[in-house]
Amino acid sequence: MSTMTGKAAQPAKVQAGPGTSQSPAAGPQERRGRKRPSMGVQNAAGWLFSTPFLVLFTVFMAFPILATLLMSFTDFGLRNVTHPLDANFIGFENYANLFGDEKFLKSLFNTAYFVVIGVPLTIFLGLVVAVLLNNGIDRARTFFRVGFYAPVVTTIVAVAVVWRFVLDPSDGLIAGLFTEVGLTPPDFLGSETLAMPSMIAMAVWRNLGTVMVLFIAGLQAIPTEVREAAKLDGAGVWHEFRRITVPLLRPTLLYATVITTIGYLNVFEEPFVMTQGGPSDSTLTVSLNMYREGFNFFHMGYASAMAYVLFVVIMGITVLQLRLLKDNTK
Amino acid sequence: MSATRAPGAVPAAPSKEPIRPQGVKKTRNPKRLLIYVLLAVGLLVMSAPFLWMAFSAFKTSSELSASPPVWIPTEWTLDNFRDLLDKLDLPLYFMNSVIVAVLVTVSNLVFCSMLGYALAKLNFVGRNKIFGLVLGALMVPGNLMLLPLFVLMSKLQLIDSYAGLVLPFAAGAFGVFLMRQFMQSIPDELLEAARMDGAGEWYIFWRIVMPLVKPALATLSIFAFLGSWNNFVWPLIATNDPDKYTLPVALATFATDPNKAGGSNGMLMAGAFLVVLPVLILFIALQRHFTQGIATAGMK
Numbered sequence: 368m369s370t371m372t373g374k375a376a377q378p379a380k381v382q383a384g385p386g387t388s389q390s391p392a393a394g395p396q397e398r399r400g401r402k403r404p405s406m407g408v409q410n411a412a413g414w415l416f417s418t419p420f421l422v423l424f425t426v427f428m429a430f431p432i433l434a435t436l437l438m439s440f441t442d443f444g445l446r447n448v449t450h451p452l453d454a455n456f457i458g459f460e461n462y463a464n465l466f467g468d469e470k471f472l473k474s475l476f477n478t479a480y481f482v483v484i485g486v487p488l489t490i491f492l493g494l495v496v497a498v499l500l501n502n503g504i505d506r507a508r509t510f511f512r513v514g515f516y517a518p519v520v521t522t523i524v525a526v527a528v529v530w531r532f533v534l535d536p537s538d539g540l541i542a543g544l545f546t547e548v549g550l551t552p553p554d555f556l557g558s559e560t561l562a563m564p565s566m567i568a569m570a571v572w573r574n575l576g577t578v579m580v581l582f583i584a585g586l587q588a589i590p591t592e593v594r595e596a597a598k599l600d601g602a603g604v605w606h607e608f609r610r611i612t613v614p615l616l617r618p619t620l621l622y623a624t625v626i627t628t629i630g631y632l633n634v635f636e637e638p639f640v641m642t643q644g645g646p647s648d649s650t651l652t653v654s655l656n657m658y659r660e661g662f663n664f665f666h667m668g669y670a671s672a673m674a675y676v677l678f679v680v681i682m683g684i685t686v687l688q689l690r691l692l693k694d695n696t697k
Numbered sequence: 698m699s700a701t702r703a704p705g706a707v708p709a710a711p712s713k714e715p716i717r718p719q720g721v722k723k724t725r726n727p728k729r730l731l732i733y734v735l736l737a738v739g740l741l742v743m744s745a746p747f748l749w750m751a752f753s754a755f756k757t758s759s760e761l762s763a764s765p766p767v768w769i770p771t772e773w774t775l776d777n778f779r780d781l782l783d784k785l786d787l788p789l790y791f792m793n794s795v796i797v798a799v800l801v802t803v804s805n806l807v808f809c810s811m812l813g814y815a816l817a818k819l820n821f822v823g824r825n826k827i828f829g830l831v832l833g834a835l836m837v838p839g840n841l842m843l844l845p846l847f848v849l850m851s852k853l854q855l856i857d858s859y860a861g862l863v864l865p866f867a868a869g870a871f872g873v874f875l876m877r878q879f880m881q882s883i884p885d886e887l888l889e890a891a892r893m894d895g896a897g898e899w900y901i902f903w904r905i906v907m908p909l910v911k912p913a914l915a916t917l918s919i920f921a922f923l924g925s926w927n928n929f930v931w932p933l934i935a936t937n938d939p940d941k942y943t944l945p946v947a948l949a950t951f952a953t954d955p956n957k958a959g960g961s962n963g964m965l966m967a968g969a970f971l972v973v974l975p976v977l978i979l980f981i982a983l984q985r986h987f988t989q990g991i992a993t994a995g996m997k
Contacts, residue, residue, distance in 0.1 A: 412898035413821025420812040420868045427846065427865045428834060434845030448851050496739060499732050513984050514740045520980045522927045524945040525969035528952045529750045532962045540749050543766030572743065633838050636929050640949050654840050662934055667844050674841050681838060
């Protein structure tokens with residue numbers, strides 16, 4: 368990777384004399400003596416190779432992102448799907464309405480609930496499994512890794528259908544366990560207080576594998592000498608974990624926390640398939656709310672405003688996490 | 698189909714796991730035993746929903762609703778699958794999913810590699826800006842694009858078409874990032890030697906670079922294919938005609954419509970089984986590439 372830093376510095380110099388093959392600043396030492404293809408060729412090739420991606424990116428990403436922003440300031444509705452330009456500009460009305468909309472506030476709260484409980488649980492359990500796998504288990508490591516990672520790759524809709532059945536109060540798996548020990552099984556997904564925790568349990572089950580894989584990679588990057596030295600100095604397991612493992616895992620911890628948080632803030636499929644947001648909107652998340660407003664009721668301007676509020680929240684939290692966790696490193 | 702075959706052709710990376718010296722075999726300390734027990738319990742919990750699904754798909758209706766629950770069916774039956782296939786044209790949805798996933802995979806392999814090569818190996822004005830764009834694109838949540846994308850696709854009359862399902866995912870930032878990371882490790886001398894022999898950039902890319910990054914292409918194929926296979930929100934929005942549904946959309950529609958599934962958990966488990974099984978097989982066969990991909994994209 369060391370070549371990377373050397374190369375990254377170059378384009379700036381290239382800009383000084385584009386199109387000339389004899390750029391005097393072409394590079395340090397021997398590089399100058401070598402025959403290089405003219406900068407013009409590399410420029411043309413670079414842009415030709417970038418074009419397909421850039422076209423797709425512009426049409427299907429940059430444009431929609433901008434369009435969502437514009438739409439959020441209009442009363443974009445069903446009729447505007449065929450006549451987009453007829454939508455009326457209404458300023459910040461959608462945004463103003465959002466914060467008086469109880470349903471939206473509830474969906475915001477539900478999403479926050481999901482993230483605040485779900486993220487730490489996922490990170491913690493993922494870390495525990497990774498540490499267990501990395502300590503003293505060599506033989507069956509692949510086997511266990513595959514087992515813990517499997518839920519990540521499976522189709523979420525199918526998995527949500529399965530969980531619905533697992534949690535079914537009359538003939539589900541967990542209900543069965545309750546009856547076996549003589550308890551009345553609760554109606555997990557039908558209860559306002561239990562529906563969200565059930566969904567969090569499922570999300571943790573499904574996403575723990577990603578975090579685990581990241582932590583395993585992070586743990587393996589820690590030089591064995593460091594651990595050995597700590598052991599020689601008489602550090603116990605817990606001490607070694609706290610003083611060596613955790614500090615050296617900070618970058619991984621940061622990355623895992625950020626991507627898990629972003630994923631959980633967007634939670635959609637789980638409530639869509641398992642509860643449709645119910646009971647009494649107790650599992651209505653921002654994404655599900657946005658989908659409904661946009662594609663069931665065709666309040667697309669309003670839904671766009673929701674999308675942007677969520678986006679701003681995600682950006683804000685990501686920046687905050689990067690700050691907080693980075694500062695702790697020092 | 699070539700895209701799905703590609704990963705299998707790639708030799709598995711050499712195992713990095715240390716080979717234990719002989720004699721260490723005996724579990725000297727009880728600590729190790731405890732770790733095994735903890736992991737085994739964890740794995741059991743993790744796989745319980747899958748096992749429950751797989752067994753339930755073959756249960757009779759009386760065993761499905763038995764209390765206390767029956768784990769392993771005493772009388773294996775294919776009725777659930779038969780009923781499901783009567784009510785739901787799964788082969789059609791399966792084909793839709795396969796076609797979309799293959800197209801997404803192939804286009805990602807080509808377009809992401811092209812840009813990855815340019816970013817890793819070509820000096821051109823604006824390269825850093827494009828790379829910044831790619832990194833930015835990695836962070837934007839997909840939900841932000843759904844509404845205008847739907848309007849755009851309606852305008853282009855691509856709702857209910859394969860093109861409409863494929864185009865928004867034809868080239869992902871993750872793929873570009875992945876390919877760039879891998880291509881950076883190819884020595885510049887190799888490419889410059891080819892250039893001095895008069896090879897054009899396209900030739901170098903296609904004949905020299907691409908064969909060298911086969912493991913990365915395998916990783917990208919798997920991620921693109923599974924990403925498309927498991928995708929739900931966009932196909933849900935971009936299809937109205939049930940004949941164009943992908944598997945997850947068909948299953949979700951079936952599962953959330955009380956008139957269709959009629960609360961039959963047997964049929965639903967059979968459906969989930971059929972949707973999840975190919976993915977699990979693919980994953981288990983190619984699991985090394987997954988962890989490699991995550992680690993590469995995650996760590997650097």
